[in-house]
Amino acid sequence: MSSDRPGFLGFGLGLRIPHYQSIIEDWPEIDWFEIVSENYMVEGGKPLYYLDLIRERYPLVMHGVSLSIGATEPLNRQYLRELKALADRVNPRWFSDHLCWTGHAGTNMHDLLPLPYTDEAVRHVVARVREVQDFMERPMLIENVSSYLTYRQSAMTEWEFLSHIAEQAECLILLDINNIYVSAVNHDFDPYDYLNAVPVDRVAQFHLAGHTNHGDYLIDTHDHAVIDPVWDLYAAALRRFGAVSTMIERDDHIPPLPELLQELEQARAIALPILEEQAA
Amino acid sequence: MSRLGQLQEEFQRAVLTRSDGFNREVVDSGRIGPARRVEIYADAYRGRLVDCLADSYEAMHSLLGDEQFYRLAHRYIDAHPPRHYSIRWYGDQLAAFARRTAPYSEHPYIAELADFQWQLLTAFDAADVAPLTADAVARVPADAWPCLRLRFHPSLRRLMLQWNVPAIWRQIDAGADRPEAPRRSEQPRPWIIWRSELMQRFRSLGADEAWALDHAREGASFAALCEGLCDWHAETEVAGRAAAMLKQWVGDGMVVGLATD
Numbered sequence A: 001m002s003s004d005r006p007g008f009l010g011f012g013l014g015l016r017i018p019h020y021q022s023i024i025e026d027w028p029e030i031d032w033f034e035i036v037s038e039n040y041m042v043e044g045g046k047p048l049y050y051l052d053l054i055r056e057r058y059p060l061v062m063h064g065v066s067l068s069i070g071a072t073e074p075l076n077r078q079y080l081r082e083l084k085a086l087a088d089r090v091n092p093r094w095f096s097d098h099l100c101w102t103g104h105a106g107t108n109m110h111d112l113l114p115l116p117y118t119d120e121a122v123r124h125v126v127a128r129v130r131e132v133q134d135f136m137e138r139p140m141l142i143e144n145v146s147s148y149l150t151y152r153q154s155a156m157t158e159w160e161f162l163s164h165i166a167e168q169a170e171c172l173i174l175l176d177i178n179n180i181y182v183s184a185v186n187h188d189f190d191p192y193d194y195l196n197a198v199p200v201d202r203v204a205q206f207h208l209a210g211h212t213n214h215g216d217y218l219i220d221t222h223d224h225a226v227i228d229p230v231w232d233l234y235a236a237a238l239r240r241f242g243a244v245s246t247m248i249e250r251d252d253h254i255p256p257l258p259e260l261l262q263e264l265e266q267a268r269a270i271a272l273p274i275l276e277e278q279a280a
Numbered sequence B: 001m002s003r004l005g006q007l008q009e010e011f012q013r014a015v016l017t018r019s020d021g022f023n024r025e026v027v028d029s030g031r032i033g034p035a036r037r038v039e040i041y042a043d044a045y046r047g048r049l050v051d052c053l054a055d056s057y058e059a060m061h062s063l064l065g066d067e068q069f070y071r072l073a074h075r076y077i078d079a080h081p082p083r084h085y086s087i088r089w090y091g092d093q094l095a096a097f098a099r100r101t102a103p104y105s106e107h108p109y110i111a112e113l114a115d116f117q118w119q120l121l122t123a124f125d126a127a128d129v130a131p132l133t134a135d136a137v138a139r140v141p142a143d144a145w146p147c148l149r150l151r152f153h154p155s156l157r158r159l160m161l162q163w164n165v166p167a168i169w170r171q172i173d174a175g176a177d178r179p180e181a182p183r184r185s186e187q188p189r190p191w192i193i194w195r196s197e198l199m200q201r202f203r204s205l206g207a208d209e210a211w212a213l214d215h216a217r218e219g220a221s222f223a224a225l226c227e228g229l230c231d232w233h234a235e236t237e238v239a240g241r242a243a244a245m246l247k248q249w250v251g252d253g254m255v256v257g258l259a260t261d
């Protein structure tokens, strides 16, 4: 699988159930949508009905939460087959999942758990990303997650870990700007150090989102608007990585679509001057 | 097991059981200690599953109230760590759990409501097959009727309910704060749930229709249905009665195929 960066899709949103109806009534000006793959890995009914209507009009990308690329049990073949069947139906520009593990010995905790930043884990994940890419026959992106603890075993930074894996597995990166910020606060590192260490030609998508501030730590809840320091980090990311498809994730306290479109306008307003300057 | 696998096993145990053996693997940064950092994950794990159950079992939540529902949810979570790759399937054992676990087992309407809600949920995203129209039935030649067999929509579910859970569900769904109290009937009654035009529907059946539907789903011919309906109706009426049922099933969008061979 080549690592050529796929084209710039513009500014998108995560497709969410409360917005289905207003999307198919108004066909709002949104450049693209990201779907959560598992929500459509069902046999029929409303989810696939709306998906089929929406994919006619908008470019889609698929974003999964259950691949568990960092787990040590074998990859779930049934899951992969269903994921591929969905990709065949949707024809996404790419698919992504998280650089994490979600469970052990048959349990799925439905959480995006961090990996220890070790050579062992790099080797393990690289082999599995290659296996998944070969099976899916589509470009794969891995996303950095928010984390709340650091393992004693870790022998490198998170950005070194992410970069090594992307380079060695020849896969792309979905850089979640908010997750960098959340982890920077939780682990006392400089988010700009992170940003400036990620290989430019690997980054194919940005996530923006809000989080919850618990005083001495932050939790990645996707239930608030994007905050100013994250917008600043986004601007720096655009300067470094150029035109990268950008979207806002909102999973809880989902506001009406116009409110999210306004937030997306904010992303556009930050990005366009930077991208124009780069083009000049 | 690899070092990575061992680490994950210990982390998972800490999340599932809130044990502290894993804390030694976590860097102590001073500001927030390892125990608190692990606890963030354990809290998130429970919180997510409780939310998922509350989502799948809205009527149950409303009927039992926060305290009782969350107690049930936590006991279920203790007994059933999720295994499916999709969280959509978490909760599939709740009815069975309530049926065999005290004190829920002493209030059988809880298991019955759980079963009813779960079946509604599975009807929601069951496979799509276009339902048959009345025209297709009208085109069946008269002499082919005796060997007519039906295929039903994949969303169709058959239940036996002894409690008034569909009424309770309907009232809660319509926004009632105080739905009618759970009531037990003398005998379990046959019900069906299915999806038509993207909406889940349900209704009760008479004993004759339940028998006919169960046998039609197993592939009984129209002639066999007529014969069986003689247990409820006069011989001169059974053909008309069977045809009326068939018409209703088709009109309800439950029938997806006919075969006459």
Ligand SMILES: [Fe+2]
Binding pocket: A143, A176, A179, A207, A249
């Ligand atoms: Fe994200």
